[in-house]
Amino acid sequence: MSRASPKNLTATKTNTKSTRRGEHALSAWAQHHRRCFKDALWRLLKRPISAWATIVTIAIVLALPGFIMTLATQIKQIGGMWASENGQMNIYLVAGAQEDQIQSFQSWLSHQSVVRDNRLITPKQGLQELAQRLHIDSLTDIQPNPLPTVLVVHLSQLTGEDVDSLKRQIRANPLVDNISEGGEWIKRLQEISQFFDQLSWWLLGLFGLTVIFVIGNTLRLELQERREELSLMALIGGTSRYMLRPLLYDGAITGLLGGMLASVIIYGLLTALATPINNLATNYGARITVITPLLMTALLGIIGLILGWFSAQIIGRNFMKKSVKL
Amino acid sequence: MIEFDGVSRRFSNGHFGLQDVSFHIPEGRMVFLTGHSGSGKSTLLRMIPALDHPTSGQVRIGGHDLQKMRHHQYPKLRRQIGVVFQDHHLLPDRRVFDNVALPLQVSGFGGKDIRRRVEAALDKVGLLARQRALIEELSGGEQQRVNIARALVNRPKILLADEPTGNLDPELSRDIFNQFSDFHAVGVTVLIASHDLHLLKTYAVPRIVLNQGRLSHIEEAF
Numbered sequence: 001m002s003r004a005s006p007k008n009l010t011a012t013k014t015n016t017k018s019t020r021r022g023e024h025a026l027s028a029w030a031q032h033h034r035r036c037f038k039d040a041l042w043r044l045l046k047r048p049i050s051a052w053a054t055i056v057t058i059a060i061v062l063a064l065p066g067f068i069m070t071l072a073t074q075i076k077q078i079g080g081m082w083a084s085e086n087g088q089m090n091i092y093l094v095a096g097a098q099e100d101q102i103q104s105f106q107s108w109l110s111h112q113s114v115v116r117d118n119r120l121i122t123p124k125q126g127l128q129e130l131a132q133r134l135h136i137d138s139l140t141d142i143q144p145n146p147l148p149t150v151l152v153v154h155l156s157q158l159t160g161e162d163v164d165s166l167k168r169q170i171r172a173n174p175l176v177d178n179i180s181e182g183g184e185w186i187k188r189l190q191e192i193s194q195f196f197d198q199l200s201w202w203l204l205g206l207f208g209l210t211v212i213f214v215i216g217n218t219l220r221l222e223l224q225e226r227r228e229e230l231s232l233m234a235l236i237g238g239t240s241r242y243m244l245r246p247l248l249y250d251g252a253i254t255g256l257l258g259g260m261l262a263s264v265i266i267y268g269l270l271t272a273l274a275t276p277i278n279n280l281a282t283n284y285g286a287r288i289t290v291i292t293p294l295l296m297t298a299l300l301g302i303i304g305l306i307l308g309w310f311s312a313q314i315i316g317r318n319f320m321k322k323s324v325k326l
Numbered sequence: 327m328i329e330f331d332g333v334s335r336r337f338s339n340g341h342f343g344l345q346d347v348s349f350h351i352p353e354g355r356m357v358f359l360t361g362h363s364g365s366g367k368s369t370l371l372r373m374i375p376a377l378d379h380p381t382s383g384q385v386r387i388g389g390h391d392l393q394k395m396r397h398h399q400y401p402k403l404r405r406q407i408g409v410v411f412q413d414h415h416l417l418p419d420r421r422v423f424d425n426v427a428l429p430l431q432v433s434g435f436g437g438k439d440i441r442r443r444v445e446a447a448l449d450k451v452g453l454l455a456r457q458r459a460l461i462e463e464l465s466g467g468e469q470q471r472v473n474i475a476r477a478l479v480n481r482p483k484i485l486l487a488d489e490p491t492g493n494l495d496p497e498l499s500r501d502i503f504n505q506f507s508d509f510h511a512v513g514v515t516v517l518i519a520s521h522d523l524h525l526l527k528t529y530a531v532p533r534i535v536l537n538q539g540r541l542s543h544i545e546e547a548f
Contacts, residue, residue, distance in 0.1 A: 027436050027437070028431070028434045028435055028436045028437075029434065031436070031437060032431065228415070229417055232415050232417070232428070233428070233432060234377075234401075234404075235375060235377065235404060235409060235415075236404060236405070236409075236428060236429040236432055236476075236480075237401040237402070237403075237404035237405035237429065237432050237433060237480075238401060238432040239398070239401045239432075242432060
């Protein structure tokens with residue numbers, strides 16, 4: 001074994017002062033981040049079953065509010081589509097309304113500011129449309145035709161004082177038997193979508209807490225295993241921030257992967273349900289568009305990452321306060 | 327450099343680990359801390375890097391009163407103190423190099439500095455050729471030398487050793503002690519807790535003797 005002479009040691013000590021520590025401090029910090037990142041990935045690979053059990057749990061927990069949020073967005077989109085394109089009101093005219101009366105009523109309607117267009121459906125046309133939709137040709141033979149004359153009015157807006165005033169005037173017209181207001185229906189749809197929107201945020205908050213606990217529990221087990229290492233680090237001058245860093249990477253990466261997997265689950269569910277939903281929506285002139293997977297993956301990934309990081313902060317600081325002499 | 331002034335440590339069960347202990351070790355001295363098992367040697371050593379705190383009295387390191395130090399200042403203090411344990415406290419899943427590099431990484435040294443310093447430290451303890459070996463591949467004596475290299479790689483001002491030769495044969499013990507002497511020779515303050523009679527008889531080093539938590543006597547004036 002070689003033994004250094006005191007002289008040599010003194011010389012080495014002098015060199016310390018000439019070390020450009022300031023220049024290297026940043027690179028050392030970056031190096032530690034790189035190492036923490038690599039180690040976190042390595043730990044995931046080293047314990048794939050326990051790590052992926054946590055990731056899948058997070059994914060399922062995040063997928064539910066994510067799915068509801070996506071549905072709420074779709075409902076809102078359909079409502080918006082109907083509101084802008086199909087926001088219509090059906091005016092049922094009294095039996096025996098004269099053609100010139102109907103034409104003058106149509107002309108009055110077309111001069112109203114909130115009316116985009118209007119279309120006349122005679123009882124005969126109505127019966128033909130119904131027979132076509134129900135695939136019963138013999139319907140057109142029904143005598144006398146029970147359907148009323150209908151004016152389909154498309155509105156440029158669904159609510160507001162102008163719309164209410166128009167409705168009052170239409171109802172007051174002796175030519176009008178009844179009206180069906182599509183706007184009210186769309187309003188209800190929008191209220192439903194708002195409810196789902198709010199529900200999804202509440203669920204996200206609640207399930208976000210669950211994610212914090214799930215990740216926290218996994219990290220707590222890991223901390224127990226690394227207790228000696230952390231004590232040693234504290235002894236040789238490791239700051240709590242330095243010791244927490246690997247844990248933060250573990251939590252953030254676990255949360256990120258959980259969030260990304262959640263988006264895959266949601267995308268899968270939406271794709272599976274897209275056909276029946278679209279069939280239904282097409283009947284009302286709308287179409288479901290599944291949110292871009294990349295955007296959803298990024299969004300849920302970031303949520304997972306933040307929750308994982310936050311969980312690691314809480315669990316790590318608490319553990320070190322109780323178990324490591326800082 | 328190390329100053330204890332009427333220091334007592336009473337544990338939660340009412341037992342005293344230390345009772346009214348006072349001494350002063352000037353900078354650059356090498357001192358043995360001795361006494362029977364349970365005499366308070368480890369408790370005293372743990373107070374120097376602020377791993378434990380007195381219930382009364384004052385501990386001053388390099389003129390700084392530890393009681394007045396804030397928590398966030400402890401890491402800086404500990405980087406100036408090297409500690410060698412009897413049971414090594416090495417990370418078994420890492421290589422010799424990584425174990426020795428740990429204090430430098432914690433202190434924020436860059437990769438090149440770490441390599442240079444770790445290799446120098448391993449060379450000093452005669453383990454440069456084994457830097458890639460896993461800890462579990464080393465003998466007890468080699469592990470203790472890794473422990474010493476890790477304690478000294480950061481060039482501390484104070485070196486504490488808790489029974490550093492406890493599990494080693496006399497020849498290895500002498501070897502380890504010689505290493506401590508080398509560092510003492512360049513101005514490092516060395517405090518070695520030991521009840522290794524052979525070691526204590528062989529070297530004429532001042533010693534603080536503890537008995538049941540109390541300072542029994544100090545042999546040789548420093």
